[in-house]
Each structure stands twice: as structure tokens, then as C-alpha cells.
Amino acid sequence: MARIQIDKNSSRKDVIxxxxxxxxxxKGFKAASxxxxxxxxGVEAASLYNHIKSKTELLHELCFGVxxxxxxxxxxxxxxxxTALEKxxxxxxxxxxxxxxxxEEVYVSDREWKHLSDPYLSNFQNQRRMYRKRxxxxxxxxxxxxxxxPIDAPTAxxxxxxxxxxxxxWHRSTQKIxxxxxxxxxxxxxxxxxxxx
Amino acid sequence: MARIQIDKNSSRKDVIxxxxxxxxxxKGFKAASxxxxxxxxGVEAASLYNHIKSKTELLHELCFGVxxxxxxxxxxxxxxxxTALEKxxxxxxxxxxxxxxxxEEVYVSDREWKHLSDPYLSNFQNQRRMYRKRxxxxxxxxxxxxxxxPIDAPTAxxxxxxxxxxxxxWHRSTQKIxxxxxxxxxxxxxxxxxxxx
DNA sequence: TAATATTGCTAACATTTGTTAGTATACTAT
DNA sequence: ATAGTATACTAACAAATGTTAGCAATATTA
Numbered sequence: 001m002a003r004i005q006i007d008k009n010s011s012r013k014d015v016i017x018x019x020x021x022x023x024x025x026x027k028g029f030k031a032a033s034x035x036x037x038x039x040x041x042g043v044e045a046a047s048l049y050n051h052i053k054s055k056t057e058l059l060h061e062l063c064f065g066v067x068x069x070x071x072x073x074x075x076x077x078x079x080x081x082x083t084a085l086e087k088x089x090x091x092x093x094x095x096x097x098x099x100x101x102x103x104e105e106v107y108v109s110d111r112e113w114k115h116l117s118d119p120y121l122s123n124f125q126n127q128r129r130m131y132r133k134r135x136x137x138x139x140x141x142x143x144x145x146x147x148x149x150p151i152d153a154p155t156a157x158x159x160x161x162x163x164x165x166x167x168x169x170w171h172r173s174t175q176k177i178x179x180x181x182x183x184x185x186x187x188x189x190x191x192x193x194x195x196x197x
Numbered sequence: 198m199a200r201i202q203i204d205k206n207s208s209r210k211d212v213i214x215x216x217x218x219x220x221x222x223x224k225g226f227k228a229a230s231x232x233x234x235x236x237x238x239g240v241e242a243a244s245l246y247n248h249i250k251s252k253t254e255l256l257h258e259l260c261f262g263v264x265x266x267x268x269x270x271x272x273x274x275x276x277x278x279x280t281a282l283e284k285x286x287x288x289x290x291x292x293x294x295x296x297x298x299x300x301e302e303v304y305v306s307d308r309e310w311k312h313l314s315d316p317y318l319s320n321f322q323n324q325r326r327m328y329r330k331r332x333x334x335x336x337x338x339x340x341x342x343x344x345x346x347p348i349d350a351p352t353a354x355x356x357x358x359x360x361x362x363x364x365x366x367w368h369r370s371t372q373k374i375x376x377x378x379x380x381x382x383x384x385x386x387x388x389x390x391x392x393x394x
Numbered sequence: 395t396a397a398t399a400t401t402g403c404t405a406a407c408a409t410t411t412g413t414t415a416g417t418a419t420a421c422t423a424t
Numbered sequence: 425a426t427a428g429t430a431t432a433c434t435a436a437c438a439a440a441t442g443t444t445a446g447c448a449a450t451a452t453t454a
Contacts (some may be wrong), residue, residue: 001419001432012431028311030227034412046413047432055412111308114225149389152374153384155367158348166355177349185352192346193390199402200450209401231442243443244402314442400451411440419432424425 002043004051009056013051016041020058021104029059029112055147059112060120065132066109074134089191091135092160096186099167100179107168132157160190199240201248210248213238217255226256226309254342256309263306266295271331281339284390288332289357293383296364296377297305304365329354357387358393 004012009184019040023032033053038045052058073094077087098106113124163186167181170182177185215238220229231252233375235242249255268292276286290332308320332354339345362381367379374382 003420003431021371028225028227030225031312033410035410043431044433046415046434049413050431085228115228129393149385151386152378152382154370154373157368157382157385158363159360159386162366163356163360165362166359169355169359170352173351177352181349185349186356187351188346189348189356189390191390193388201401231439241403242403243404243445246443263437298418396454398451398453402449403447405445405447407442407444409441409443411453412438412451415435417433417435419430420431423426424427 004041004043011051014049016048016051016059017061018104021062021108023182024059024062024108024112025104029108029115056115056117056120059108059116062105062111063113063120066097066098066102066105066132067077071127074131078134078138082146083147084138085147085191087138088142088148088160089187092164092187092190093140093183095161095164096122096167099164100182103167103171107165110165132161135160163190201238201240208248213245213248214255214258215301218259218305220308221256221259221305222301226305226312238284253312253314253317256305259369260306260310260313260317260321261300262326263295263299263302264321267328268324275331275335275393280344280345281335281342282388284335285339285345285357288335288382288386289361289387290380292358292361293364293380296361297379300368304362329358332357353391379388 004015006015007014016037020032020037023037023040026032027036034048035045036133038048043046074091077090077094080087080090082090109160113121113128116124136153139148139153139156143150143153167182167186170176199373201212203209213234217229217234220234220237223229224233231245232242235245237243249299271288274287274291277284280384287336310318310325313321317324329351333350334343336353340347340350349360364379367373
């Protein structure tokens with residue numbers, strides 16, 4: 001009889017959630033079936049329900065896991081005693097790191113949250129909106145201090161977040177530059193722009 | 198008996214494709230059913246098949262419609278007699294314009310191409326890869342000319358394309374700045390960076 | 395008006411989907 | 425070894441899906 005293999009400090013549910021992340025990332029939430037997931041876990045579909053409540057619960061876990069990490073981080077950054085520009089750079093580096101090291105979950109949380117159902121959906125959207133508002137506020141502060149050029153802060157946030165989402169392509173590319181090189185290139189371009197001044 | 202309303206120079210199929218774009222954008226390709234689409238068109242699901250071959254055909258039309266426009270544009274830009282940096286800016290402005298004015302199609306083409314099936318899938322992926330290579334080559338040229346700072350060109354392309362994809366959020370936001378303001382903010386930040394120099 | 399081609403509708407189909415019930419097997423603790 | 429719990433399996437379900445067949449209504453053309 002097949003059994004879900006676990007290693008210390010991780011429940012069988014953790015294994016399922018993690019496999020779900022990979023699968024949802026690859027096929028999209030809707031296109032990924034519970035039978036697909038079961039196969040990737042090495043078990044029959046019905047057996048999954050000894051550990052989880054529903055398919056949607058898997059999406060909840062993924063989305064809110066990520067959202068919580070980001071909320072936690074922005075709390076931290078806001079209370080740092082550094083310039084606004086440095087705060088922005090810290091957040092950028094955090095996003096890049098998350099996208100490099102927790103690729104699947106972050107990606108899924110970013111692209112598949114639409115398929116959450118209320119009340120989780122509204123909850124998630126609110127958190128997202130809040131996060132962006134707080135990020136934008138830091139940028140606004142930087143503009144007031146003349147550390148950051150006078151641009152529309154919400155637009156800047158949107159550019160930053162989506163640009164970093166592009167690390168998806170890096171993950172899939174055959175000739176990857178190193179994670180460190182990627183990070184420095186991204187920071188350099190997002191903070192300093194393309195132009196050689 | 199309900200009939201699909203058309204205006205001059207657009208077939209009934211065009212109407213369906215366009216409604217499909219909106220629906221696929223909203224729900225995702227997999228989650229959008231033919232019955233949903235039929236309702237949005239104002240007709241029964243089966244009736245759609247008098248005009249289209251399959252659901253996937255709709256995705257083909259959308260993806261390759263967009264891909265062709267981009268290929269056409271990069272042909273044009275490559276042959277321009279201007280600096281590399283200007284070429285990059287032209288492409289950026291084109292992408293922004295596409296994302297503002299053909300939101301649904303571009304968005305769908307960007308996020309839902311995974312659900313294409315071979316041979317269309319490979320074909321699309323190749324076109325995409327080629328496009329990015331050519332875009333990167335322009336940036337490389339700019340680096341050689343010292344117009345553009347020495348960064349990893351493929352990474353720069355990835356940042357640019359994804360950053361512009363963020364216009365999605367702009368479309369959905371309640372308090373939109375104008376399209377012109379958005380464009381100038383984006384160009385300013387992507388070309389010149391955040392920092393106030 | 396008659397003839398033909400378009401376009402729509404109803405009904406049905408085979409699949410695939412998430413999920414549950416009931417039961418068997420494996421692990422854990424006494 | 426035995427009892428009890430955790431985990432797996434088989435079988436089946438209702439619902440939703442893309443699509444087709446056959447026929448009715450409407451346009452278009454002659």
C-alpha cells in the first residue's frame with residue numbers, strides 16, 4: 001500500500017500542499033486535477049481527502065502563506081530606521097528572494113488567487129491592496145525627501161512587483177545566470193534604470 | 198430568435214473572439230466555459246459552433262493575433278535608423294500602448310498561452326523566444342555603444358516585459374491616472390530608474 | 395415568391411471533475 | 425498480541441464540460 005513519504009517536521013498535508021504548488025504553477029489551478037495531484041503525490045485521489053478538506057483549501061494555504069510572509073516583512077521594513085530608498089530596496093530584495101526561493105508558491109499566489117472563493121477572496125484582495133498602499137506610501141515618503149524622483153507611486157509599485165514576477169521566466173530559461181547576478185541586475189535596473197548616466 | 202449583432206467590417210466570429218478575450222481575461226481560459234461565452238454573446242452554447250471550430254481555436258486566434266502584431270513591430274523597430282536606446286524606448290511605448298488599448302487580448306495571450314495545444318504551443322513558444330532574443334540583441338547593442346548601462350540583457354528584457362504587464366493592475370484600479378500619465382511614468386522609471394540623480 | 399445558405403435552438407453524448415461512503419491495510423501504543 | 429487510530433483503496437456520485445446531430449427559423453439570392 002502506497003504511503004505518502006514525509007521527513008521530519010513536515011506533515012503529510014505539507015507534502016500535498018507543496019506538490020500542489022508545483023502542479024498549480026505548471027498547469028494552473030483550474031487545469032490541475034486532483035487526480036493529477038494524487039499521481040504526483042503517489043497515491044489515489046480519494047486518499048488526499050484524509051489530509052485536506054478540499055482543492056480550494058490548498059489554494060488558501062498557498063495564497064495566505066505567501067501573503068502572511070509579505071505582510072510580516074513590510075511591518076519589519078516600515079519600522080527600520082533608514083532612508084525610504086533603502087526601505088524600497090529592502091523590499092525589492094525580499095521580493096526577489098521570495099521569487100527565487102519560494103518560486104512555486106509565490107507564483108501561484110500571484111496568478112491563481114482569482115480562483116479563491118469568498119470570504120477568502122475578498123480577504124486576500126484586501127491584504128493585497130493594503131500591501132501595495134503601504135509600499136506606495138514608502139515611495140511617496142522617498143519622493144518628499146527627494147531621494148526618489150517624482151513619479152506616480154502606485155505606478156512605481158505596480159512596475160516593481162510585476163517586474164520581479166518576471167523571475168518566472170528566469171526559472172524556466174535554460175541558460176540561467178546565477179541567483180546573485182540576477183538579483184543585482186534587477187536591483188540595478190529597477191533602482192537606477194537602463195540609461196548609462 | 199436571438200442573433201449575434203455585428204457592425205460593419207466585423208464577422209460574427211470576430212464578435213465571439215472578442216467576447217472570448219474579455220471572458221478568458223476575467224476567469225482564465227480553463228475556468229471560462231463555452232456556456233459562459235454563449236451567454237455573454239447572447240446565444241446558446243451550441244450556436245457558437247456555427248462560427249468557430251473549437252474553444253481552443255479561440256485561444257489560437259487571440260494568441261497569434263497578438264504575437265503577429267509584436268513580430269511586425271520588432272521588424273519595424275530593428276530597421277529604424279536611431280540609437281539602440283531609442284529603439285528600446287519605442288518598443289516599450291509600443292508594449293504600453295498595446296496593453297492599454299488591447300488589454301484583454303494581450304493579457305490573455307500573455308497568461309493563457311499554456312493552454313494552447315501542439316503544434317500551436319511550440320510555435321507560440323518559439324515566436325516568444327525569438328522576440329525576446331531580438332529585444333535582448335537591441336539592448337546588447339546599446340550596451341556596446343555605452344548608451345545603456347552594462348546589465349544582463351535577457352534580464353532587462355524580462356523586467357521590461359513583465360513590468361509593462363503590470364498595466365493589468367492599472368486597468369482594474371478604481372482611481373486610474375490617465376493613460377498618458379501612466380505611459381510617461383512607466384517610461385521614466387524603466388529607462389531612468391527610481392533614483393533621483 | 396421560391397430556393398438556398400446561414401444561423402439559431404433543443405437535446406443529448408461522452409468525459410472529466412471534485413468529492414463521499416464504505417472498507418481494507420498499516421502503524422502506534424498498551 | 426491487541427486495540428485503536430491513521431491512512432489508503434475501490435467504487436461510485438452528481439455536476440459541469442466541450443461538442444455533435446438534427447431540426448427550425450431567418451436571411452439572402454434568384
